Amino acid sequence: MTEPSYLSEVRESYDTVANAYAAMVKPPSELDPLSRSMLTAFAELVQASGLGPVADLGCGPGKVTAHLAGLGVSPIGIDVSPKMIELARTAFPDLPFSVGSITALEFADDALGGILAFYSTHHTPPELLPLVFAEFHRTLAPGGHLLLVGHVGSGEHRRPTQAYGGLPVSFESYRLPPGQLAQLVNRAGFTIDAQLVQEPDEKLTWKIASFLAHKPISQKASLTS
Numbered sequence: 519m520t521e522p523s524y525l526s527e528v529r530e531s532y533d534t535v536a537n538a539y540a541a542m543v544k545p546p547s548e549l550d551p552l553s554r555s556m557l558t559a560f561a562e563l564v565q566a567s568g569l570g571p572v573a574d575l576g577c578g579p580g581k582v583t584a585h586l587a588g589l590g591v592s593p594i595g596i597d598v599s600p601k602m603i604e605l606a607r608t609a610f611p612d613l614p615f616s617v618g619s620i621t622a623l624e625f626a627d628d629a630l631g632g633i634l635a636f637y638s639t640h641h642t643p644p645e646l647l648p649l650v651f652a653e654f655h656r657t658l659a660p661g662g663h664l665l666l667v668g669h670v671g672s673g674e675h676r677r678p679t680q681a682y683g684g685l686p687v688s689f690e691s692y693r694l695p696p697g698q699l700a701q702l703v704n705r706a707g708f709t710i711d712a713q714l715v716q717e718p719d720e721k722l723t724w725k726i727a728s729f730l731a732h733k734p735i736s737q738k739a740s741l742t743s
C-alpha cells in the first residue's frame with residue numbers, strides 16, 4: 519500500500535530534528551505537576567489492571583518511555599522516525615523500541631495493557647484520526663487504559679518551515695478543539711474517565727488537553743456507561 523505523503527513528511531522532518539529535539543525537550547521529571555500527575559495516574563491504573571505492556575506511541579527519543587518504566591510499567595516505544603528510535607535505543611538500551619506508525623500498529627488485537635500517545639497525534643490529518651483511534655482500540659485489551667495528551671485549539675492547522683532550533687521541517691500540525699478529540703475517542707469505543715485542559719500561561723504557549731480513558735470490558739459496559 520502506498521504511504522500517505524503526510525507520513526513521509528513526518529518521518530523525514532523528525533529524522534532531521536531528532537538530535538535537536540532530544541537535546542531541547544525536557545524529561546518528564548521536569549514537566550509541570552499536572553502533566554506529571556496524569557502520567558503517574560495512568561501508570562497506576564495500568565498496573566492495577568494487571569494487563570499487558572504499555573505502548574508509548576510516537577515515543578520520540580524515549581524519555582517518556584523511560585519515565586513510564588520508572589513508574590513501574592513495562593513500556594514499548596514506537597515511532598515512525600527511525601532516527602528517533604535510534605536515539606531512544608542508544609539512550610535507553612534496556613528498553614524495547616521499534617519503528618512503526620500509529621496508523622497501522624504491529625500489535626495483535628487486545629495485546630496491550632496501556633497506550634500512551636504523548637504529543638504524537640497532532641500531525642495526523644483529522645480525517646485519519648478515527649483510523650488511528652480504531653487502532654488504539656483494537657490493540658488495547660478490554661480494561662486497558664489510554665492516555666492521550668497534546669496541544670489543542672480551535673481547529674487551526676499550520677505548516678511550519680522550521681522547528682527545534684531552526685531545522686527544516688515539512689509536516690503539518692493540527693490543534694483540534696478538546697471536545698472534538700473527546701468525541702473521536704468516544705466514537706472509537708473508549709470510555710473517558712478524566713479530561714484535563716491546561717490553560718496557556720507564561721510557560722505554556724498553547725492549551726494542553728489530556729484524556730484518560732479505558733476500553734470497556736464488554737460492549738454492553740460501553741453502551742451503558
Ligand SMILES: C[S@@+](CC[C@H](N)C(=O)[O-])C[C@H]1O[C@@H](n2cnc3c(N)ncnc32)[C@H](O)[C@@H]1O
Pocket residue numbers: 525528529532543575576577578579580581582596597598599602618619620621636637638639641642
Ligand atoms: C512532538 S514529538 C513527541 C515525542 C515524545 N512523545 C515526547 O513527548 O518526547 C512527536 C513524535 O511523534 C512521532 N509521530 C508522529 N506521527 C506518527 C505516526 N503516524 N506514527 C508514529 N509516530 C509518529 C514523531 O516521529 C515524533 O517523534
